[in-house]
Amino acid sequence: MSATPLLQIARLTKSFGTNQVLKSVDLNVAAGEVVTVIGPSGGGKTTLLRCVNFLEAYDGGSIKIDGREVGYVDNAGGQKRGEVDLAAMRAETGMVFQSFNLFPHLTAEQNVMLGLRQVRKKPLKEAQDIARHWLDRVGLSHKTKSLPSELSGGQQQRVGIARAVAMDPKILLLDEITSALDPELVNEVLDVVRQLATEGMTMLIVTHEIAFARDASHRIVFVADGTVSAQGKPDELMAEVASNERLRNFLSRFSASAH
Amino acid sequence: MQELIDAIIYAIPYLMGGLGMTLLVSLITVALSLVIGVVLGVGLIYGPWPLRWVIRLLTDCIRGIPILVLIFAVYYGLPPLGLNLSSFWSAVLALTLFKTAQVIEYTRGAVSSIPRGQMEAAKSIGLIFSKRLRYVIFPQAMRRFLPPWLNGVTDAVKGSALVSLLGVVDLMQAINQVIGRTYEPMPLYVLGALIYFAINYSLSSMSKLLERRYAYIKE
Amino acid sequence: MGYQLSFNQIWRNFDKLTNGVILSLELAVVAILIGALIGLVLAVVYVSSGRVVRFIISTYVEFVRNVPLLLLVYLVFYGLPTVVNIAYDAPTSFIATLALYSGAYLVEVFRSGLDAVPKGLLDAGKAMGLTPWQRLLHVRLPTMTRITLPALSNTFISLFKDTSIASVIAVPELTWGAQWINNRTFRIVEVYAVTTVMYLVTGYAILFALRMLERRFRVER
Numbered sequence: 119m120s121a122t123p124l125l126q127i128a129r130l131t132k133s134f135g136t137n138q139v140l141k142s143v144d145l146n147v148a149a150g151e152v153v154t155v156i157g158p159s160g161g162g163k164t165t166l167l168r169c170v171n172f173l174e175a176y177d178g179g180s181i182k183i184d185g186r187e188v189g190y191v192d193n194a195g196g197q198k199r200g201e202v203d204l205a206a207m208r209a210e211t212g213m214v215f216q217s218f219n220l221f222p223h224l225t226a227e228q229n230v231m232l233g234l235r236q237v238r239k240k241p242l243k244e245a246q247d248i249a250r251h252w253l254d255r256v257g258l259s260h261k262t263k264s265l266p267s268e269l270s271g272g273q274q275q276r277v278g279i280a281r282a283v284a285m286d287p288k289i290l291l292l293d294e295i296t297s298a299l300d301p302e303l304v305n306e307v308l309d310v311v312r313q314l315a316t317e318g319m320t321m322l323i324v325t326h327e328i329a330f331a332r333d334a335s336h337r338i339v340f341v342a343d344g345t346v347s348a349q350g351k352p353d354e355l356m357a358e359v360a361s362n363e364r365l366r367n368f369l370s371r372f373s374a375s376a377h
Numbered sequence: 378m379q380e381l382i383d384a385i386i387y388a389i390p391y392l393m394g395g396l397g398m399t400l401l402v403s404l405i406t407v408a409l410s411l412v413i414g415v416v417l418g419v420g421l422i423y424g425p426w427p428l429r430w431v432i433r434l435l436t437d438c439i440r441g442i443p444i445l446v447l448i449f450a451v452y453y454g455l456p457p458l459g460l461n462l463s464s465f466w467s468a469v470l471a472l473t474l475f476k477t478a479q480v481i482e483y484t485r486g487a488v489s490s491i492p493r494g495q496m497e498a499a500k501s502i503g504l505i506f507s508k509r510l511r512y513v514i515f516p517q518a519m520r521r522f523l524p525p526w527l528n529g530v531t532d533a534v535k536g537s538a539l540v541s542l543l544g545v546v547d548l549m550q551a552i553n554q555v556i557g558r559t560y561e562p563m564p565l566y567v568l569g570a571l572i573y574f575a576i577n578y579s580l581s582s583m584s585k586l587l588e589r590r591y592a593y594i595k596e
Numbered sequence: 597m598g599y600q601l602s603f604n605q606i607w608r609n610f611d612k613l614t615n616g617v618i619l620s621l622e623l624a625v626v627a628i629l630i631g632a633l634i635g636l637v638l639a640v641v642y643v644s645s646g647r648v649v650r651f652i653i654s655t656y657v658e659f660v661r662n663v664p665l666l667l668l669v670y671l672v673f674y675g676l677p678t679v680v681n682i683a684y685d686a687p688t689s690f691i692a693t694l695a696l697y698s699g700a701y702l703v704e705v706f707r708s709g710l711d712a713v714p715k716g717l718l719d720a721g722k723a724m725g726l727t728p729w730q731r732l733l734h735v736r737l738p739t740m741t742r743i744t745l746p747a748l749s750n751t752f753i754s755l756f757k758d759t760s761i762a763s764v765i766a767v768p769e770l771t772w773g774a775q776w777i778n779n780r781t782f783r784i785v786e787v788y789a790v791t792t793v794m795y796l797v798t799g800y801a802i803l804f805a806l807r808m809l810e811r812r813f814r815v816e817r
Binding site: 437438441442443444445446449450453454457458531534535536537538539541542549552553556561562563566567569570573574576577578581 | 658659661662663664665666667668670671674675676678679757758759760761763764771774775778784785788791792795796799800
Binding site for chain 2: 171173201202205206208209210211212213215217219220221222223232233236237281282285
């Protein structure tokens with residue numbers, strides 16, 4: 119397997135003012151891989167994710183998707199990508215947000231279609247078909263004409279997933295997508311993610327759902343204090359608990375689900 | 378009583394002429410200030426910090442002085458600097474500056490009330506800036522912008538009365554002129570007031586109606 | 597271009613501007629005091645009255661708010677003396693007009709302020725055995741004052757700017773002073789530059805002072 123990883127993060131640093139949130143992160147995600155990032159709040163995992171589609175501008179290091187630097191022009195020594203360039207790069211990644219961020223003035227169908235029409239430049243009929251296909255895949259074919267305000271949290275998040283996936287991104291970024299949901303709605307969303315994983319979608323997931331991380335990921339990465347403290351296949355990571363105190367402390371809070 | 382009615386009947390054509398001028402001045406002011414104000418408002422929120430600073434400074438200055446001073450400053454102050462405008466255009470310029478500052482504030486209020494996540498979601502599906510505004514931000518900002526803006530149109534109409542001081546024959550000046558001929562100030566002032574009232578009250582009622590409509594569509 | 601800036605004439609006649617700004621402030625203060633009285637009384641009457649009285653008050657409010665101040669000033673100064681047996685000078689007439697003008701806006705401010713008094717406080721007052729009048733005096737008005745202070749500050753600053761209209765009936769406030777200098781010296785750019793600065797500085801000074809006042813009220817919970 120000598121293929122270049124789809125996502126290559128190297129020596130990534132990011133500060134907010136005087137607070138250095140990411141101190142040097144190295145992480146690779148191969149095509150078709152599902153990598154879950156876990157860790158304590160404030161440890162940098164969400165920031166890490168948001169750097170991948172340049173919602174946060176990283177200060178140092180490099181993030182490459184398919185060999186192309188995300189926020190900065192390749193080989194131009196630190197020059198930020200222009201507006202149009204950046205938008206094109208972002209179209210290659212899909213993000214699903216903790217607070218859904220659905221466009222409230224558009225129906226579920228229109229939410230999914232917006233990117234297809236305005237970014238992928240698909241004709242109306244084709245965009246509609248793709249949108250309906252994905253809404254059906256997330257179990258919402260009966261809600262295509264509903265406004266976000268008419269949907270439950272779980273339904274809104276599934277639309278959010280459909281919106282991101284319909285763009286046919288190279289990698290899907292999931293930012294604590296179940297944290298804002300009522301417990302009984304979490305599973306319907308996780309089921310969709312599990313399905314996408316089995317179909318080979320490359321995903322970088324930030325989550326608190328340890329059980330899900332263990333079951334659905336190829337690799338778990340533990341990020342704390344701005345660096346990767348431990349990583350490995352789910353079983354391997356559990357083995358590290360013995361030697362990694364921070365990891366042990368973190369997981370002890372989830373003692374019920376860690377076994 | 379009969380003289381009263383005669384005075385009013387005599388006045389009406391002149392007042393209607395003046396009303397036309399008032400409406401013209403108001404319309405131009407509102408249209409120009411809307412376009413320029415929204416553009417600058419967007420610049421105020423999304424622009425580079427020098428631009429934001431300049432817009433903020435100019436807006437505060439314009440809003441911090443009386444409209445009358447603004448009108449006089451433009452009318453008397455531009456010719457020495459080489460720009461010769463007629464009374465009409467001086468007045469329109471001054472009123473437009475004034476309203477633009479207001480519109481910038483409405484725009485800022487409306488757009489900044491939209492959650493950050495909306496911009497982020499729009500970015501994440503790959504939309505460029507202009508499309509983010511057009512398809513995501515503005516449609517949502519509309520309902521927060523429209524009611525106060527519509528209400529603010531009444532300020533343009535009321536402010537337009539000041540152009541009478543530059544000799545422009547609007548409704549206010551028409552009233553003054555007719556009084557100058559008939560020596561019946563009160564009936565004319567009241568009549569003029571009723572006309573202004575009719576225009577502005579309809580506008581502010583529409584604004585309240587819109588506000589209620591939008592509040593109903595809870596997000 | 598050929599326009600040479602020269603501020604000498606301005607400084608020589610500066611007293612016109614300084615006296616003007618003082619008069620503007622005085623006009624605004626008196627107007628808001630009377631206007632606040634009108635607004636307060638009408639607001640209290642409004643919330644405790646039936647449809648007819650409310651309609652009358654609303655008519656007054658809507659009328660004044662939708663008519664240009666300039667027209668109101670003319671109406672009171674030139675118009676009223678022809679139908680009513682009143683004679684007053686320009687400043688008095690202007691203060692009366694501005695008081696009525698601000699009163700209309702303040703009725704709204706005080707009315708929503710009274711509505712914003714938490715029900716819990718009123719219940720506490722009733723429970724203590726206070727009469728409606730006592731409740732008004734000791735619970736509703738003090739609470740409302742704190743709530744409406746920001747709106748009152750904004751109204752005062754607006755009034756200060758509105759005093760410039762007084763110049764059209766020759767009240768010697770700041771704008772009148774500026775025009776006086778302008779007409780005699782033709783130093784237009786300079787006089788309006790200085791006048792603009794004076795309005796801005798005074799406006800900000802008022803804003804600052806009022807914010808300080810607000811903070812005092814807020815700390816004293």
